[in-house]
Each structure stands twice: as C-alpha cells, then as structure tokens.
Amino acid sequence: MTTASHDPDALARETLRLLGPAPDNWVPTHPGIDHNVAVIGGGQTGSAIAFALRRAGIGGTTVIDAAADASQAGVWRTRARMHKLRTPKNLVGPELGIAALGFQAWYEGRHGADAYAALDRIPRTAWADYLAWFREFLAIDVRYGTRLLRIEPVPGTPVPHLRLHLEVQGQPRIETARKLVLANGVAGNGAPFVPPFLAAAVDAGLAAHTGHAIDFAALAGKTVAVIGAAASAFDAAAVALEAGAAAVHLFARRDHIAARPVAKLRGYPGVYDNYLALPDATRWQQALRYRRAGSTPPADSLARVLQFPQFHLHLSAPWGAARVQGEHVLTQVHGEDFRFDFVIAGTGYSTDPSERAELAGIAPQVLRWRDRFAPPADQRDDALGASPYLGAGLEYLEKTPGSAPWLRHIHVYNPAGFASVGVPLGDVPSMRRDIPALVRRLSEDLALADLPLHEARITGDVPPDFDATLYGQALWHGRAPATEPTPA
Numbered sequence: 001m002t003t004a005s006h007d008p009d010a011l012a013r014e015t016l017r018l019l020g021p022a023p024d025n026w027v028p029t030h031p032g033i034d035h036n037v038a039v040i041g042g043g044q045t046g047s048a049i050a051f052a053l054r055r056a057g058i059g060g061t062t063v064i065d066a067a068a069d070a071s072q073a074g075v076w077r078t079r080a081r082m083h084k085l086r087t088p089k090n091l092v093g094p095e096l097g098i099a100a101l102g103f104q105a106w107y108e109g110r111h112g113a114d115a116y117a118a119l120d121r122i123p124r125t126a127w128a129d130y131l132a133w134f135r136e137f138l139a140i141d142v143r144y145g146t147r148l149l150r151i152e153p154v155p156g157t158p159v160p161h162l163r164l165h166l167e168v169q170g171q172p173r174i175e176t177a178r179k180l181v182l183a184n185g186v187a188g189n190g191a192p193f194v195p196p197f198l199a200a201a202v203d204a205g206l207a208a209h210t211g212h213a214i215d216f217a218a219l220a221g222k223t224v225a226v227i228g229a230a231a232s233a234f235d236a237a238a239v240a241l242e243a244g245a246a247a248v249h250l251f252a253r254r255d256h257i258a259a260r261p262v263a264k265l266r267g268y269p270g271v272y273d274n275y276l277a278l279p280d281a282t283r284w285q286q287a288l289r290y291r292r293a294g295s296t297p298p299a300d301s302l303a304r305v306l307q308f309p310q311f312h313l314h315l316s317a318p319w320g321a322a323r324v325q326g327e328h329v330l331t332q333v334h335g336e337d338f339r340f341d342f343v344i345a346g347t348g349y350s351t352d353p354s355e356r357a358e359l360a361g362i363a364p365q366v367l368r369w370r371d372r373f374a375p376p377a378d379q380r381d382d383a384l385g386a387s388p389y390l391g392a393g394l395e396y397l398e399k400t401p402g403s404a405p406w407l408r409h410i411h412v413y414n415p416a417g418f419a420s421v422g423v424p425l426g427d428v429p430s431m432r433r434d435i436p437a438l439v440r441r442l443s444e445d446l447a448l449a450d451l452p453l454h455e456a457r458i459t460g461d462v463p464p465d466f467d468a469t470l471y472g473q474a475l476w477h478g479r480a481p482a483t484e485p486t487p488a
C-alpha cells in the first residue's frame, strides 16, 4: 500500500531534475515589441501554455488575467458549482503527459494511491488546488488585474505585431506582442447566451445566466426557475435548493435527460487525431449533432437535486416568453401559468466574436463557418455558423483574403473552436492534442519570421570546443624506418 509521502512533491521535483533545464530562449527581441507571446487568461489553459512555451525555448512571454487574484481566476472556484469534474479522472491535463506533474501524482503524493483509486471522478476543489499547485510549483507568473480591452494590428517592421490595449489595475496601458493566444474561457469568443425574452428580467435583477455571479443565499424561501437541461443548469438548481429555495422548477426543451448515444470523440484516436483534416461537411455534421443532442448532466448531478421534494422537472417545456410584474417573472408553459421570484438561464454561450467586447473591433474581418460552408437546409444553425473557422494552428483566418493577414497571429484556445477542432478548446480533453499543436505553430511562425537570424546562428562561425593539441599525440605520422640491430 502506498502512503502519502512527507514531501508530496518529491516525484515532481525529481522529474524536473531528470528532464533538465528548459532550452534557452531562442526568440530574439525586437525594438518596440514587448512580448513574443501574450496569453490572455491565466486559468488551466493559460498556465499549461506558459509551461509548454518554456519547454519549447520560447521566452519573452506574458500571461495576463483580468481577475483580481488567483482565487478569482478561472471557473473552478467561481462559476463551476458541481462537486466533481465531469471529465474522466485519467485524461492528460496541463502537465501534457509529464505524469509526475499531473493530477494523479499530485493527489497520490498527498492522499496515497488508494485514495486516488477510490475516486470515481476528480473533486472540483481538488482540481482547483492542483491547478494552483501546478502554477506555483512551476513558477508560472500570471499578471492579475490585467484585462485585454482591444487588439490593433501593427503591420510594420521589423516584424508585424499586435498592439494590445490593456487595463492594468484600473489604468489604461498599451503593450505589444508578436503573437496572441486567447485562453480566456467558455465565453472568451462570445457571451453567455441569455434568451431575449429574459432581458427585462435580467435588467430588473430577477434573472441571471449560470455564467454570472448569483447570490444563492438570497434565494432562500424563494420560488426559482432554471431554464436548460445541461449540467450547469442542474448544478445551479442544486445550489439554489441547498441554499433553501422553497421550490425549484427546471424546464428542459428536450423530452429526456438521459444521454442519447453521442460518440465520445476523445476516445476515438482515428478521428480525434485527424479532425482538422476532415471535410467541412463532416465537421459541421458532428458539431451540429452535439448541439442538437444537448449536453447532459452526470447522474450524480441529478441525484443532488432529486433529494429535494421541492425540485420539479418539466420536460418538452421550452419557454417562449416571459414578463416582469413587480418583483416576479411570469411565464406560461403548456398553457399553465407560473410565477417566479428568480430565473436562472442555463442556456449556454455564444461563440460570435462580435459579442465579445475585446474582439468586437476585429470580428468583421474574421472568417466564420458561415463564410466557408453552406449546410443543407435541414442542417442550418446560425449560431454555429457565427463561430470562427480556425486554421490548423487555431489561428483566426481572414474573411477576405489579403485584407487582414495579421489575424493569423491571434490564436483561439476557447470553445469557439468547437466546430473546427471537434472538442471544446479549454476543456481537459482538448489539452493533450491541441496545446502541443498550438505551441508547435507559435514556434514555427516565430522562427520563420526571423529566418535570416536563425540561419546565421546555425551556420555562423562557431569557435570549436577544442583544438588539435587534444588529439595531437595520437596522430599517425607514418611508420618509423626500421633500425639495424647494433652488432655485439
């Protein structure tokens, strides 16, 4: 039996020692350019990318996060309300396959192998603790309180770059970067989708999206509606019930909750590994199939709400309208009138960059799926069509060729890439495949932009490590003439 070690990080420390130091930075600095790579978002994605860049010898990087501090960054201690991650516990995570830096090694170092074996899925707070450890142990520096507001291209010399309009601790500031990675979360390329009929209720403080901060304590004794049947909707319902809500009604559009069979892409290497090579029509059909099937909650999320007799489930019950009357939201579903004190919309996120403040200025130039692929009428989906059509390095492409070549220096690592790559970028299942691919492309673009310099470095006069005196004594100078024996 394995027991927790006195030094829970011994294995990680030893592994780093055996890995050896990261390569020296090979990316040159250029006057007027602050960063080779700026990563927007210091959650699990931003941290993993920072580590991978370091191991690729790409220096001059920065990671910024709008959150005031580490406890506010990412979803795990803020908007994620489930007890356990939904993804399996054994997927490759931010350690990118260096197992000693992964969740299992971290957990076993603290709780033992048996405790890990006993986990069915990873507890959410343990995952958050692990990510904090990952960042601190690997000394990944995140500049908190630093928000990207706007991106502006600078075509010029010596290399094209981007001007980043930031807000740093409330003050405006401009920094420049050659490459930008949007590791900015589920709404990073769009916005929480709030059905238009709820807008007035949101404005009146009587409704909120699951992606927003919600004062659950204030829901004690209240009658609450939750719209949506994905996991986040059930989790919000659970927290409202645990906070003492008098009743929670969850309204699902679909007629079932249990998962319909939707193939798990990540478990099928033939497609997962080759997704970008699939025809557009196939990728569109897959994305659409997922969207239409809807994401389903794990059984334990259901069990959590089913303990409460005041939880009520409405199937095939879409809301078509709602209105605010005094302190209440009124609606009618299947001819029945309902009156709620508060409504929570678990209605997902859009992936349209024009809905994201920092991207709205460049959105008109970004190639979208609707510009590239015209689905048959029965496969039309305008929301999916608004998502960006990404290149193989997860970069934006130009809507009009030649009009905005700088877009290829903005790389998207958030779920807006779903239609292009087949998994929500940022979720754990994306990390094994997509972070190495991204870093590979960043490396390639940075290298090619300075090719003459790199050629000079690898072909230039490099003094030899030693001279001929080292081996001079062994040099063969020809056989010495035979000498006659001296007569006695």
Ligand SMILES: Cc1cc2nc3c(=O)[nH]c(=O)nc-3n(C[C@H](O)[C@H](O)[C@H](O)COP(=O)(O)OP(=O)(O)OC[C@H]3O[C@@H](n4cnc5c(N)ncnc54)[C@H](O)[C@@H]3O)c2cc1C
Residues within 6 Å of the ligand: 040, 041, 042, 043, 044, 045, 046, 064, 065, 066, 067, 072, 073, 074, 075, 076, 079, 080, 081, 084, 085, 086, 087, 146, 147, 148, 149, 183, 184, 185, 186, 188, 232, 358, 413, 414, 425, 426, 427, 428, 429
């Ligand atoms: C409720 C919920 C449950 C989930 N459960 C799972 C799960 O079980 N398994 C799974 O794999 N995935 C899950 N996900 C998806 C989850 O979002 C990702 O796995 C994970 O959070 C992605 O990490 P990230 O670093 O990409 O994004 P985030 O953790 O969201 O971090 C993004 C960071 O970007 C920062 N940021 C955003 N905009 C700016 C800006 N303009 N300037 C500076 N900083 C900015 C934010 O402050 C934030 O800290 C869940 C998501 C939600 C919302």
